[in-house]
Amino acid sequence: MSPVRVRISRDNVKSEFVRLVNEISGQNVLNCYQCGRCSAGCPLTFAMRLLPNQVIRLVQLGLEEEALSTNTPWVCASCMTCYARCPRGVDLAKVMEALRAIRLRPGVADRVRLKDIPEDALARLPQQGLVSGLRKLTG
Numbered sequence: 001m002s003p004v005r006v007r008i009s010r011d012n013v014k015s016e017f018v019r020l021v022n023e024i025s026g027q028n029v030l031n032c033y034q035c036g037r038c039s040a041g042c043p044l045t046f047a048m049r050l051l052p053n054q055v056i057r058l059v060q061l062g063l064e065e066e067a068l069s070t071n072t073p074w075v076c077a078s079c080m081t082c083y084a085r086c087p088r089g090v091d092l093a094k095v096m097e098a099l100r101a102i103r104l105r106p107g108v109a110d111r112v113r114l115k116d117i118p119e120d121a122l123a124r125l126p127q128q129g130l131v132s133g134l135r136k137l138t139g
Protein backbone atom coordinates (compact mmCIF):
# COMPACT_ATOMS: atom_id res chain seq x y z
CA MET A 1 0.00 0.00 0.00
CA SER A 2 1.31 3.42 -0.85
CA PRO A 3 1.70 5.80 2.08
CA VAL A 4 -1.50 7.53 3.11
CA ARG A 5 -1.21 11.20 3.98
CA VAL A 6 -3.46 11.69 6.98
CA ARG A 7 -4.72 14.90 8.40
CA ILE A 8 -5.74 14.02 11.93
CA SER A 9 -8.63 16.06 13.10
CA ARG A 10 -11.47 15.92 15.56
CA ASP A 11 -13.86 15.66 12.61
CA ASN A 12 -12.11 12.52 11.34
CA VAL A 13 -12.09 10.75 14.69
CA LYS A 14 -15.70 11.69 15.35
CA SER A 15 -16.84 11.03 11.81
CA GLU A 16 -20.05 9.29 10.79
CA PHE A 17 -17.95 6.38 9.53
CA VAL A 18 -16.39 5.74 12.94
CA ARG A 19 -19.79 6.02 14.59
CA LEU A 20 -21.28 3.56 12.10
CA VAL A 21 -18.51 0.97 12.51
CA ASN A 22 -18.89 1.20 16.29
CA GLU A 23 -22.66 0.91 16.08
CA ILE A 24 -22.72 -2.10 13.77
CA SER A 25 -19.88 -3.95 15.48
CA GLY A 26 -20.85 -3.09 19.04
CA GLN A 27 -17.21 -2.25 19.64
CA ASN A 28 -15.37 0.99 20.34
CA VAL A 29 -12.53 1.12 17.84
CA LEU A 30 -10.93 3.94 19.80
CA ASN A 31 -10.16 1.44 22.57
CA CYS A 32 -7.45 -0.06 20.37
CA TYR A 33 -3.99 1.20 21.27
CA GLN A 34 -2.18 -0.48 18.40
CA CYS A 35 -0.21 -3.10 20.29
CA GLY A 36 -0.37 -5.40 17.25
CA ARG A 37 -1.14 -8.60 19.13
CA CYS A 38 -4.14 -9.24 16.91
CA SER A 39 -2.02 -9.18 13.77
CA ALA A 40 0.73 -11.26 15.37
CA GLY A 41 -1.76 -14.06 16.02
CA CYS A 42 -3.94 -13.81 12.92
CA PRO A 43 -3.53 -16.94 10.80
CA LEU A 44 -4.47 -15.20 7.56
CA THR A 45 -2.18 -12.18 7.39
CA PHE A 46 -0.24 -13.82 4.55
CA ALA A 47 -3.23 -13.09 2.30
CA MET A 48 -4.07 -9.64 3.67
CA ARG A 49 -2.89 -6.46 2.02
CA LEU A 50 -3.15 -4.67 5.37
CA LEU A 51 -2.74 -6.19 8.82
CA PRO A 52 -5.82 -6.24 11.07
CA ASN A 53 -4.38 -3.58 13.39
CA GLN A 54 -3.62 -1.37 10.39
CA VAL A 55 -7.23 -1.61 9.30
CA ILE A 56 -8.51 -0.65 12.72
CA ARG A 57 -6.13 2.32 12.68
CA LEU A 58 -7.62 3.47 9.39
CA VAL A 59 -11.06 3.21 10.96
CA GLN A 60 -9.94 5.14 14.04
CA LEU A 61 -8.79 7.94 11.77
CA GLY A 62 -12.04 7.97 9.84
CA LEU A 63 -10.33 6.94 6.59
CA GLU A 64 -13.37 5.24 5.12
CA GLU A 65 -12.21 4.75 1.57
CA GLU A 66 -8.89 3.21 2.63
CA ALA A 67 -10.51 0.94 5.23
CA LEU A 68 -13.20 -0.27 2.86
CA SER A 69 -10.97 -0.82 -0.15
CA THR A 70 -8.48 -3.24 1.41
CA ASN A 71 -9.08 -6.99 1.18
CA THR A 72 -8.52 -7.64 4.90
CA PRO A 73 -12.20 -7.79 5.96
CA TRP A 74 -12.89 -10.26 3.14
CA VAL A 75 -9.96 -12.51 4.02
CA CYS A 76 -10.84 -12.51 7.73
CA ALA A 77 -12.30 -15.88 8.70
CA SER A 78 -13.85 -14.63 11.97
CA CYS A 79 -11.72 -17.12 13.89
CA MET A 80 -11.57 -14.65 16.82
CA THR A 81 -7.91 -15.31 17.60
CA CYS A 82 -7.44 -11.54 17.60
CA TYR A 83 -10.23 -11.07 20.13
CA ALA A 84 -8.72 -13.70 22.42
CA ARG A 85 -5.37 -11.91 22.31
CA CYS A 86 -6.54 -8.30 22.50
CA PRO A 87 -5.66 -6.68 25.84
CA ARG A 88 -8.32 -4.05 25.20
CA GLY A 89 -11.15 -6.48 24.52
CA VAL A 90 -11.71 -5.27 20.96
CA ASP A 91 -13.55 -7.90 18.92
CA LEU A 92 -11.90 -7.33 15.56
CA ALA A 93 -13.95 -10.04 13.87
CA LYS A 94 -17.02 -7.91 14.54
CA VAL A 95 -15.25 -4.82 13.22
CA MET A 96 -14.40 -6.72 10.03
CA GLU A 97 -18.01 -7.84 9.75
CA ALA A 98 -19.12 -4.23 10.11
CA LEU A 99 -16.77 -3.15 7.32
CA ARG A 100 -18.15 -5.87 5.05
CA ALA A 101 -21.71 -4.79 5.85
CA ILE A 102 -20.96 -1.12 5.13
CA ARG A 103 -19.29 -2.06 1.86
CA LEU A 104 -22.22 -4.22 0.79
CA ARG A 105 -24.94 -1.77 1.70
CA PRO A 106 -24.18 1.60 0.13
CA GLY A 107 -27.15 3.87 0.51
CA VAL A 108 -29.00 1.42 2.71
CA ALA A 109 -27.26 1.96 6.02
CA ASP A 110 -29.42 3.50 8.71
CA ARG A 111 -32.61 3.24 6.68
CA VAL A 112 -34.34 1.83 9.73
CA ARG A 113 -33.79 3.51 13.06
CA LEU A 114 -35.50 2.02 16.06
CA LYS A 115 -35.84 5.40 17.72
CA ASP A 116 -37.70 6.76 14.69
CA ILE A 117 -40.47 4.15 14.95
CA PRO A 118 -43.41 5.48 17.00
CA GLU A 119 -44.07 3.58 20.21
CA ASP A 120 -47.59 2.56 19.23
CA ALA A 121 -46.27 1.15 15.93
CA LEU A 122 -43.57 -0.73 17.83
CA ALA A 123 -46.24 -2.38 19.94
CA ARG A 124 -48.23 -3.43 16.86
CA LEU A 125 -45.45 -4.55 14.52
CA PRO A 126 -44.68 -8.28 14.34
CA GLN A 127 -41.54 -8.74 16.39
CA GLN A 128 -39.97 -11.17 13.95
CA GLY A 129 -40.45 -8.79 11.05
CA LEU A 130 -39.10 -5.92 13.11
CA VAL A 131 -35.92 -7.76 14.10
CA SER A 132 -35.44 -9.03 10.57
CA GLY A 133 -35.88 -5.54 9.11
CA LEU A 134 -33.45 -4.03 11.57
CA ARG A 135 -30.82 -6.67 10.81
CA LYS A 136 -31.13 -6.36 7.07
CA LEU A 137 -31.68 -2.65 6.67
CA THR A 138 -29.71 -1.09 9.46
CA GLY A 139 -26.09 -0.44 8.62
Ligand code: SF4
Nearest residue numbers: 032034035036038086
Ligand atom coordinates in the same frame (compact mmCIF):
# COMPACT_ATOMS: atom_id res chain seq x y z
S1 SF4 B 1 -4.77 -6.53 19.90
FE1 SF4 B 1 -6.44 -5.08 20.36
S2 SF4 B 1 -5.44 -3.23 21.14
FE2 SF4 B 1 -3.85 -4.50 20.15
S3 SF4 B 1 -3.76 -3.68 18.03
FE3 SF4 B 1 -5.18 -5.40 18.01
S4 SF4 B 1 -7.24 -4.49 18.34
FE4 SF4 B 1 -5.70 -2.97 18.94
Ligand code: SF4
Nearest residue numbers: 042076077079080082
Ligand atom coordinates in the same frame (compact mmCIF):
# COMPACT_ATOMS: atom_id res chain seq x y z
S1 SF4 C 1 -10.92 -12.98 13.32
FE1 SF4 C 1 -10.09 -12.34 11.32
S2 SF4 C 1 -8.62 -10.70 11.81
FE2 SF4 C 1 -9.02 -11.84 13.70
S3 SF4 C 1 -7.40 -13.38 13.85
FE3 SF4 C 1 -9.16 -14.36 12.84
S4 SF4 C 1 -8.84 -14.08 10.63
FE4 SF4 C 1 -7.46 -12.63 11.69
